[in-house]
Amino acid sequence: MSHLSHERYCDEIVLRTEALRAAVSGADLDATVPTCPEWTLRDLAVHVGGVHRWAGEIVRTQATEALQDEQVPHFTPDGDDPAVLDAWLAEGAAGTAEVLREAGPELKAWSWYRDRSAGFWARRMAIETVVHQADAALTAKVPYTMAADLAADTIDEWLQFVAGAQAEGDSEAVELRGAGRSIHLHATDAPGAEWLIEFGEDGFTWRRAHEKATVALRGPLTDVMLVFNRRLAPDSDRVEVLGDAKLLDFWLARSSFD
Numbered sequence: 194m195s196h197l198s199h200e201r202y203c204d205e206i207v208l209r210t211e212a213l214r215a216a217v218s219g220a221d222l223d224a225t226v227p228t229c230p231e232w233t234l235r236d237l238a239v240h241v242g243g244v245h246r247w248a249g250e251i252v253r254t255q256a257t258e259a260l261q262d263e264q265v266p267h268f269t270p271d272g273d274d275p276a277v278l279d280a281w282l283a284e285g286a287a288g289t290a291e292v293l294r295e296a297g298p299e300l301k302a303w304s305w306y307r308d309r310s311a312g313f314w315a316r317r318m319a320i321e322t323v324v325h326q327a328d329a330a331l332t333a334k335v336p337y338t339m340a341a342d343l344a345a346d347t348i349d350e351w352l353q354f355v356a357g358a359q360a361e362g363d364s365e366a367v368e369l370r371g372a373g374r375s376i377h378l379h380a381t382d383a384p385g386a387e388w389l390i391e392f393g394e395d396g397f398t399w400r401r402a403h404e405k406a407t408v409a410l411r412g413p414l415t416d417v418m419l420v421f422n423r424r425l426a427p428d429s430d431r432v433e434v435l436g437d438a439k440l441l442d443f444w445l446a447r448s449s450f451d
Contacts (some may be wrong), residue, residue, distance in 0.1 A: 197346060199298040202315035203290040205343060210286035213241060214279055217331040222275060226332045228424050234332050238278055241325050242285040243268050248314045249289030256303045258389035269438065289318060297361050306357065320347050327424045337415070341383040344418040348378065348388060351421060352399050355448045359396050365447040369397050374440055376420065377406035380414035390444070408436035423449060 197205075222235040243262070250256070250265045262268050270281035283342040296302075298312030305329065306313060323343060330337035339347075359366035364438060371392045379387035410417055412432030419425035420432055427434050427441055 196316065196366045197301040197319075197342060198242075199312055199315050200294065202312075202319040203294045206290045206315070206322060207286050209319065209326050210241070210245070213238070213322060213329045213394055214282050214376055216326065216333045216335050217282075218275075218279065220329075220333040222278075224332050226328050228328050228331055234329065235273070235278070237325060237328055237332070238282060239269060241322060242270065242282045244279075244321060245289045245318060248318050249285075249292045251301065251304075252302045252311045252314055255301065258303055258304070286322075293431075306354070316346075316350065319343070320350050323347050324422050324424065326394040327419055327422075331368075331424065339415045339418065341380075341386065341414050344414045345380070345383065345386045347418050348421055351448070352388070352390070356397070356399070359422040365449065368447050369395075369444065370394060373407075374437075375404075375406035375408075376441060376444060377404065377409040378417055379403070379409055379411045380417050381420075383414040386414050386417075406436065408434065408438060408440045410441060412433055420445075 217234060217238050220234055222233060222238075224233060224234045226232045226237050232240070243265070246265050247262070247267055251260055267281070267285070270278050293311055293315045296311035298310060298315065300311040300313065301309055302311055303309060304313050323339060324347065327337050331422040349420060354368055355369070359369060369392065372394050374392040378388040385401070387401060387403045388399055389404050389406060390397055390399045410420060410427065410432060416425055416429070416431045420427050420429070423445055425431065427438065429447070
């Protein structure tokens with residue numbers, strides 16, 4: 194499973210936001226988000242809508258540096274009315290997706306990552322919404338499902354980011370080393386959705402593979418993705434950890450930068 198198409202990412206920004214809005218609708222907006230305890234459900238929704246607009250404005254203006262919040266039109270909703278929040282979320286997702294479609298994946302724009310393109314932002318905003326949709330669903334106690342290719346791409350992207358952070362000397366990511374240890378992620382319901390993370394003296398590498406490892410995390414792909422993104426505890430009965438569980442905990446604790 195490789196990167197999805199630019200058009201697919203643009204579509205998913207809207208579709209995942211629709212699912213997030215459905216989870217938020219009628220829920221207690223003052224409820225604490227268990228996976229982001231510094232946020233209420235309202236804070237979560239405002240974050241998602243704001244970051245959509247922020248990314249869209251970066252691409253629309255072909256920014257060469259990060260934008261400040263005040264440079265982004267309608268960065269926050271007007272008031273606390275849930276209906277206003279819902280409409281604001283929908284408008285932001287649709288507007289950002291349209292900007293990204295018109296730009297195409299190759300347009301250059303600033304990003305905090307080495308890939309400085311509209312294509313990066315389309316993927317990033319789709320996957321940002323995948324993960325925060327899970328936060329909203331967990332808070333509202335409603336079901337959460339995810340297409341296999343999108344869930345797998347979420348794992349791929351996170352591995353790329355952790356590897357990038359390690360290369361740049363992030364204080365936690367640099368600890369992900371130590372030869373002779375490995376982690377196997379194994380989705381039991383999606384053929385080919387397996388990853389092998391191998392630790393070396395200078396860091397870690399990863400590839401798609403089915404091989405014996407120091408520890409294996411097994412379960413449905415969506416649940417494996419949620420554990421890997423620290424949205425589901427590894428001791429959940431929805432997944433199985435085989436081998437040295439402390440190594441998986443070691444990884445999760447040191448890949449938690451935001």
